[in-house]
Amino acid sequence: xxxxxxxxxxxxxxxxxxxxxxxxxxxxxxxxxxxxxxxxxxxxxxxxxxxxxxxxxxxxxxxxxxxxxxxxxxxxxxxxxxxxxxxxxxxxxxxxxxxxxxxxxxxxxxxxxxxxxxxxxxxxxxxxxxx
Amino acid sequence: xxxxxxxxxxxxxxxxxxxxxxxxxxxxxxxxxxxxxxxxxxxxxxxxxxxxxxxxxxxxxxxxxxxxxxxxxxxxxxxxxxxxxxxxxxxxxxxxxxxxxxxxxxxxxxxxxxxxxxxxxxxxxxxxxxxxxxxxxxxxxxxxxxxxxxxxxxxxxxxxxxxxxxxxxxxxxxxxxxxxxxxxxxxxxxxxxxxxxxxxxxxxxxxxxxxxxxxxxxxxxxxxxxxxxxxxxxxxxxxxxxxxxxxxxxxxxxxxxxxxxxxxxxxxxxxxxxxxxxxxxxxxxxxxxxxxxxxxxxxxxxxxxxxxxxxxxxxxxxxxxxxxxxxxxxxxxxxxxxxxxxxxxxxxxxxxxxxxxxxxxxxxxxxxxxxxxxxxxxxxxxxxxxxxxxxxxxxxxxxxxxxxxxxxxxxxxxxxxxxxxxxxxxxxxxxxxxxxxxxxxxxxxxxxxxxxxxxxxxxxxxxxxxxxxxxxxxxxxxxxxxxxxxxxxxxxxxxxxxxxxxxxxxxxxxxxxxxxxxxxxxxxxxxxxxxxxxxxxxxxxxxxxxxxxxxxxxxxxxxxxxxxxxxxxxxxxxxxxxxxxxxxxxxxxxxxxxxxxxxxxxxxxxxxxxxxxxxxxxxxxxxxxxxxxxxxxxxxxxxxxxxxxxxxxxxxxxxxxxxxxxxxxxxxxxxxxxxxxxxxxxxxxxxxxxxxxxxxxxxxxxxxxxxxxxxxxxxxxxxxxxxxxxxxxxxxxxxxxxxxxxxxxxxxxxxxxxxxxxxxxxxxxxxxxxxxxxx
Numbered sequence: 001x002x003x004x005x006x007x008x009x010x011x012x013x014x015x016x017x018x019x020x021x022x023x024x025x026x027x028x029x030x031x032x033x034x035x036x037x038x039x040x041x042x043x044x045x046x047x048x049x050x051x052x053x054x055x056x057x058x059x060x061x062x063x064x065x066x067x068x069x070x071x072x073x074x075x076x077x078x079x080x081x082x083x084x085x086x087x088x089x090x091x092x093x094x095x096x097x098x099x100x101x102x103x104x105x106x107x108x109x110x111x112x113x114x115x116x117x118x119x120x121x122x123x124x125x126x127x128x129x130x131x
Numbered sequence: 132x133x134x135x136x137x138x139x140x141x142x143x144x145x146x147x148x149x150x151x152x153x154x155x156x157x158x159x160x161x162x163x164x165x166x167x168x169x170x171x172x173x174x175x176x177x178x179x180x181x182x183x184x185x186x187x188x189x190x191x192x193x194x195x196x197x198x199x200x201x202x203x204x205x206x207x208x209x210x211x212x213x214x215x216x217x218x219x220x221x222x223x224x225x226x227x228x229x230x231x232x233x234x235x236x237x238x239x240x241x242x243x244x245x246x247x248x249x250x251x252x253x254x255x256x257x258x259x260x261x262x263x264x265x266x267x268x269x270x271x272x273x274x275x276x277x278x279x280x281x282x283x284x285x286x287x288x289x290x291x292x293x294x295x296x297x298x299x300x301x302x303x304x305x306x307x308x309x310x311x312x313x314x315x316x317x318x319x320x321x322x323x324x325x326x327x328x329x330x331x332x333x334x335x336x337x338x339x340x341x342x343x344x345x346x347x348x349x350x351x352x353x354x355x356x357x358x359x360x361x362x363x364x365x366x367x368x369x370x371x372x373x374x375x376x377x378x379x380x381x382x383x384x385x386x387x388x389x390x391x392x393x394x395x396x397x398x399x400x401x402x403x404x405x406x407x408x409x410x411x412x413x414x415x416x417x418x419x420x421x422x423x424x425x426x427x428x429x430x431x432x433x434x435x436x437x438x439x440x441x442x443x444x445x446x447x448x449x450x451x452x453x454x455x456x457x458x459x460x461x462x463x464x465x466x467x468x469x470x471x472x473x474x475x476x477x478x479x480x481x482x483x484x485x486x487x488x489x490x491x492x493x494x495x496x497x498x499x500x501x502x503x504x505x506x507x508x509x510x511x512x513x514x515x516x517x518x519x520x521x522x523x524x525x526x527x528x529x530x531x532x533x534x535x536x537x538x539x540x541x542x543x544x545x546x547x548x549x550x551x552x553x554x555x556x557x558x559x560x561x562x563x564x565x566x567x568x569x570x571x572x573x574x575x576x577x578x579x580x581x582x583x584x585x586x587x588x589x590x591x592x593x594x595x596x597x598x599x600x601x602x603x604x605x606x607x608x609x610x611x612x613x614x615x616x617x618x619x620x621x622x623x624x625x626x627x628x629x630x631x632x633x634x635x636x637x638x639x640x641x642x643x644x645x646x647x648x649x650x651x652x653x654x655x656x657x658x659x660x661x662x663x664x665x666x667x668x669x670x671x672x673x674x675x676x677x678x679x680x681x682x683x684x685x686x687x688x689x690x691x692x693x694x695x696x697x698x699x700x701x702x703x704x705x706x707x708x709x710x711x712x713x714x715x716x717x718x719x720x721x722x723x724x725x726x727x728x729x730x731x732x733x734x735x736x737x738x739x740x741x742x743x744x745x746x747x748x749x750x751x752x753x754x755x756x757x758x759x760x761x762x763x764x765x766x767x768x769x770x771x772x773x774x775x776x777x778x779x780x781x782x783x784x785x786x787x788x789x790x791x792x793x794x795x796x797x798x799x800x801x802x803x804x805x806x807x808x809x810x811x812x813x814x815x816x817x818x819x820x821x822x823x824x825x826x827x828x829x830x831x832x833x834x835x836x837x838x839x840x841x842x843x844x845x846x847x848x849x850x851x852x853x854x855x856x857x858x859x860x861x862x863x864x865x866x867x868x869x870x871x872x873x874x875x876x877x878x879x880x881x882x883x884x885x886x887x888x889x890x891x892x893x894x895x896x897x898x899x900x901x902x903x904x905x906x
Binding site: 009011014015016019020022053061062064065067068070073082083084090093094095096101102104105107 | 407410411412414415416417419420422423426429450454458461486617765784828857858859877878879881882
């Protein structure tokens, strides 16, 4: 199970990748939106966790770019943001995100979102026990 | 009657009134004059005639004396016959005293005989002086015939008054002519005079009307003289000036106020923006703090060390408290923008107090404070426990902050406020206390009693402001009593049961805001209220309904459903039969009552037996569980009256196309689909299609080319096109496609809802146009 984690904040990137790796995910990292799109093309992850505010290319633009590329357009994307408003959620959804999580991340809830949005065939059985 | 005339006269124009007054005066004067003249003339003429005829009679009587003395009839008759020279005399007769018969009688020719023929004056033997008597048309004269004062006989004479009547009639005619002439002259003069007098009034009146209609207070009325009207016009002009001056001043004031308001709004927006940004900046590092704490916790757990490590737990608790504070800062900005959301539910009061005391106790201990709690009544509240706890914690932590080595007492009692049952929670401390001046600024945001307090005791100064706003949201109030160095008592009172209607139920308002994403050319997706106590059934419908083009809100109980129905006004309700049976038949009735007179369709979902047992009059449709998605879509389309039609879907991505076509079919549309532009054109030409959904990026013929081809073919150029693409469009591209298509929608979960909204709007418009054509 390969997850691309796009996050510019080093601590948050390190923290989340460690926790996901521990759960058995193959975590690929990206530091900004451009890298996120490039890595999605190169690594074909099963799912993308995309931070909203990143340098060079924002998470929203990166999501749109993924959706615009037919080769990777079907990759599920969960948007992460420290913005808490309902309008931000709408903006993420409009850009093409499949789901939305607010920072600070409730890790269990995030895992559940990830499981829900992984393609059914690739859904790990073991993760269901997290709840 | 007279009242009617009065009203009619009152309604006449000033000018007509003047004319009538002048003419009436003239008419009365002339009429009276004429009448007086006629009366005087009549009297004078009659007297003249009487005297003239009497003289004639006396003259004749003297001449007849000899004839009477000698009873000479021939001489007497000769004397009488002289009367034929005076045509007025009609009859005359001479009588001798003691004779029954007249000595001589004269009758004017052509006149009928009258009583004079007979001796009528036999009884008048005593007559000594001439007499006359006016009759209807005649004057009757009697003259004695005397010789040395001895009465020998008398002469009777009857004179016609024709001449007098003719004369009087002539006078009357002249009088009438004069009267008419005077009236005509009076009318002309009145007209002229009233024109002179009323013209300024009319001009003033016209000016007033114009000012009233145009509201142009800069107009002036030209002055025509210095009489009363002139002064009136002066006053009117002065009044206009004053109004114009006030208008100008008011405009300036409004402009100033508008500018001030805009400034204030801009400042408020800036503040909200600042708060939102600050919240964002604080959340990012907090994410790492909480995440790493959890990593350590997990590592300890993995290593078999008890994770209930106090230090770690405190880090986590503080991080969470910090998070809630950040949320509160956002909350405050939301409250001030009127966007605060409440989440009312049933909970025991003791739970909130226990949690608050557990949180505050360690803080209190650190400052050597003792926390005491009075007996807590065992009460259930219907309110927002998070907000109540936050309010209480704010009061308790304030008390701890300003008290050292003292006592903090939390007491609870029940009370009444505005005839509603409330609880009063008091937090009393033995700390610093406050002066009246400090109390006055207490509840203002970003204000602390003394700036030095921030440095000494920390805090943002938001605590009490948020507390007060929360308590107000919960329908309550907060009071404080304090004296310097004598501690403070904060008392908050909130109703036992929150009246959702009076404060606005927030969690539902969120759902409402979510709904307002539609645009002008879209028919907003109907909101369906799902009431089902089974979580998996709610989840299923929450996933299905948006795919079928319906917004969804769920409720787990009848009471929750009623609140949702009241605040969200759903288009239809999907009601679980088992839940409905448990809640009783009144539930549907009450649900319908929330629809404010509109019919609220209720679709019952349940087993065969359950739905059939239900009275058919109460429900609109029944669906058998397990639900069939197509049947659900059909039932909802029927219940919410969605338009339907034939839609062509053109997308080269087969998997996506199949999925969307299935969704649209279940959503109630007749769908044809194809992966290439050439087939699409053939389909469009082959069958009547109401709308076509086009993907932009396709091999061979892309969406843009397909749209161009459709536009160039007159037979199908009128078919509305919706561009549904995953491509992010630049502004100019977007404008280009918006000109060519009915709608441009980005693919995605919200996009599919937009697609439904636009399709339904297009079909509804077509149906309306068709109806108008046939009407």
